Amino acid sequence: MIKKRLSRIYKKLYSSFGKQRWWPGDTKLEVIIGAVLTQNTAWPNVEKSISNLKKAGKISFKKLSKERMSGIARLIKPAGYFNIKAKRLKNVLRFIAESYNSSLSLMQKADGASLREELLGINGVGPETADSILLYAFGKPIFVIDSYTTRILSRLKILSQDVSYEDAQKLFMDNLPKDVRLFNEYHALIVKLGKDYCRKNNPRCQECPIRDEH
């Protein structure tokens, strides 16, 4: 019974790791910026970039929109891929300006499913980035999938390793209550598990808190 299994795994992760307090970010804009900067990048490097942006006073829709691309690239350098990410941030800002009158509170009122499609239309925003923005910036009940999720679930023989993003997401959303707090915490706990126990060259599966689920 997949519903019970997913719920049991969640409880085990939560009781071993506790609340994760995601997303680390003070404002919606900061969460959105972090979602782009963390693409294929370790979080500490994102934090350095966010800190640079803060020190420069650029975590503001107006200020960041006015900033030149080379200026953004310079500030976000520690996150890697700084040229392409500067462009992606610009693309996101332009979308918000054109479709939501530069208003994140107006964007907040949008329907989750249609906003998801709009976000996916931005060059530089794929499914994980879009869903991270929806869940963690806007509190929409959408489950975020990442490489840890499919890796761990394939080890548990719940999914095959090459499952599509959409199918993995459907598994969670069809078998869990659509609860924002649950989706928020579950994804964060999976990332914690992946980082600490299931990393590629560091599989400490013997000490893994869901070892008995294998």
Next chain:
DNA sequence: CACCAGGCAAGTA
């Protein structure tokens, strides 16, 4: 030293 991280898009066949 090698490997990889809270992805995505563009190019190729």
Next chain:
DNA sequence: TACTTGCATGGT
């Protein structure tokens, strides 16, 4: 549709 490659810094 299904691979492959570029993007780039910083931690382990």
